[in-house]
Each structure stands twice: as structure tokens, then as C-alpha cells.
Amino acid sequence: MTGQKGWTRQWRDPEPKSHYDVVIIGGGLHGLATAYYLAKNHGIRNIAVLEKGWIGGGNAGRNTTIVRSNYAQPGNREFYEDSLKLWENLSHDLNYNVMFSQRSHITLLHNPGAVDAVSRNYNVMRRTGNSDAEIWGLDQLKAAVPHLNYGPNARFPIMGAAVHKRAGTARHDAVVWGYARGADQMGVDIIQNCEVTGISREGSKVTAIETSRGKITAGKVGLAVAGSTSRLWTMAGLGCLPIESHKLQAFVSEPLKPLLDQVVVFGMGGAHFYISQSDKGGMVFGGDLDWYKSYAQKGNLPIVQDVAEAAMSVLPCLGRVRLLRHWSGVVDMSMDGTHFISKTPVDNLYLNAGWNYGGFKATPASGTYFADLIANDRPHRVIANHDLKRFERGLQIDERGAGPDPKLHG
């Protein structure tokens, strides 16, 4: 035993070189994962990840760490199931404990319409190769999660639940650190405090990235900057995107003794609420967007009230629990609620964006397929419809059926 002495850096802090084969802009989960898989799966080692602040300080550190693959739309099904399978082996792959805990994702159902709708989706999952989809009645639910509000006076009495057992949570910081260390060990330069201030183009090629730490030339450039995608897009001299930036808040309570063994989701009428308990004991939960477009990483109070009301209607036992922190992240809300891993009008520029509420769980697959796109300059079959041109083809991968209004794809 070393008495916790002699700990060393897990990744280097290099000065930026003047040229890289691939530059990834954005040192969040998707950027780091992309660099890791570019090095691991495609043998590209001369890579930089540029991060304006510190790695994992954006949405990687601002989410509610939920991982699931209960999607029904073609394209999403395969993608998120691949992602879940990668999560299941991620700690081994990275040799870093990401504390992935497959504790079940339980969607509460409050009326016959909701039961029918979710039964349809979960049947689609079962018929298309994802057998991890169950509908529970009230008895089974009460046995598994005894302390929900089952009372006759509940505002929305619970009828049952849709259950996805391989879903769960992971330790978000550990995922960042694991990918960073893994990428660094294969030679990737992770460059923090390096803000991109300009993207120079010559015709249909990016020639250089201007940064706060000097000019860097690159063979290929990948954007993975959810929340700020449109700002980088503008820097590259490109026009509009099917994305709006909105802010999403999340909350953590003071630590409690073990209370909730699953991820529980409540959605009824205008309310939306999801909660799990971290390994430290804090109740981690969130709700809807703030509803208006925003680039500010600060939340507003009406949503705090909405989320607290939803918490009380589902888990009244939380009534006297004190809030420890709450925060907000800026997310790319896309026009159909589905992401983009896409080539762009610029030959050597690639886009990873539009993750809506769901970027955390997508991390391993996002990194895998974005790396594959950058290395091979063609989309993998799984992401064939995750391009920017799908709307021109008349295709929307709209899981909720909410239509082309970004704020509705929660």
C-alpha cells in the first residue's frame, strides 16, 4: 500500500503542435471518445482534442448520467443498442471503472393511452432484436419500487410501468477521464484552455484552426461541441443548421441512505421528471427544458418549481430533502429530436451534433461511428440517415412525433 501517495497525471498536458492529421474540436465525452476510437480502431495517432475550458466541464458534467436503448425508430434502435453494448464492456475496454450500473429504467404509466403507446414501442423493440422491453402491472411495480406515490389521491395514479432492465447509470466524470487517459496513452494530445477563435477555409477545405494557443493546421477536422455547434458552424463560413440551442437543468440533493435502486421516469401532461440515486447517495434528477432558446449555462426558477412539483407527485418522501446543487447545460435541440453524425459541405470537416437530451448515453457509439466517418470519409450503414440532408429526403427520425420544433423533443 502506498498510502495514496505517488499519484501521477492520468494524461499529459502537451503544448499544441502546429499540425495534426485530425483535430477534434470539443473535449467533451463525444470528442474524447472520437479521438479514442480514431486511435484504437483506425490507427490514427496524430490527433488533437481542443477544449476551450477543461475536459468534461460542459454537458459531460451537467447531465443526469442515464444510459438506455429503448428506442423504436429505425436508425435510433440500432445506434442506441450498439451504444448500450459498448457501455456494457466500457470499463474493461478503457481499463477504467466507469461505474456502469444496469439498474433498470422504469417509465411510469398513468393512463390506458400511455400503456398502449409504450406497448407499441416496446413491442417494436422486441420484434427488432432488443428483447429488453417489459410492461409491468401495478403488483410487480409495487414490489420493485415500493415507495412511489400509489395513493388513491395521487394527482396521476400509477397504472403500471415500462421497464428496460439493461439500462442504468454511469459515473460521468469517470467516463471523461477513462476516455482521456485511453486516448492520451495512444498518443492523442488533449489540449485544454484552448478556445477555437476561427476556422480558415480555402474553397471546400478547412486549412487551419485559429485558437487562443496559436494556429493549428489539420488534415481533417471534427466538430463535437454540442450547445455551441451553430457558433462553430458560422466560424467555418457555413449558414444555417437544423439545430437550436436550449438549456436543460439538472439537480442533485444532499446524500441519502439507499432509497431508489432504479432510474424512474415520470411523464404526464405537461410534466416531465426523471430520477436516480448516485453511488454517493444524492438524488439526481431533472425535467424539461427552460422552453426558450438560450446559450446561457444558467437555469431559471419556473423549471425548478415544475421539477420540484413533479418530484413531490411521484416520490412524496422527498419532501424534506434539501437540494445540494442545481445547474444548467446548453444542448443542441434538433428539428426531429435525433442527432447528426454527418459529412458537411466542406470536404474535410465532419459534424457531430444535435444530441438533444440524449448525448450521454450515446457517447460510445457516437465516438465509434464519428471516428469511422472521419477515418473512412463515408458514413457507416448504422448512421446512414443521421446526416444533415435527411430532411431534404423527406425523412424525420422523430421518436416523439412532435414535428419540426426543437424545444418539443424532450
Place this chain on the structure above:
Amino acid sequence: MIRIPCPFCGTRDHSEFSYGGDGSIQYPALDAPVQDWHDAVFQRENICGVQTETWQHVNGCRMWLLVDRDTMTHEIHDVRPAHPGMAKVLGVTS
């Protein structure tokens, strides 16, 4: 809380209002090329800074408003009725 000066009701909390969306969108003619409709429906400038957007004073006068708001600071720069004709009929000037 954002405070929005409604030209019909006075300054109110934004929780009385419902956010519509990008107010700068001009929908093309019905027989315009598909690409024009694609761009109007799906493509957004997504401005970081002052943008024009629509809000409805849903828990007040129920009027639709055009609001110039900074998407980084949330500061409101201008509010006007989305339908000037309506304002005129009601004798409201902004």
C-alpha cells in the same frame, strides 16, 4: 425570471408567457420550390446574441408578440405586437 414588457398588459414574469420560436422566419409562397420550404421549416440561424422571437402572453392577453431578446444574457431589447393591425384596432401603440 425574465420580465417581459407586454405592450397590452404591462411588464410581467416570463412564466405568464409561452415561447413560440424564431420570429425571423419568413414562410415562402405555397408554390415556392421545395428547397425554400425545407430551409424555412428546418434550417435555423440559431443566433448567439440578439434574436427576434415569438412569445404568446398565454396567461394574460393571449396576444402573440415579437420579442428581441439576447440569447446569451436573456436581456430584452424590444417587444412589439406580432400583428400590428390588431394593436391598431385595440388602440395600443408600442
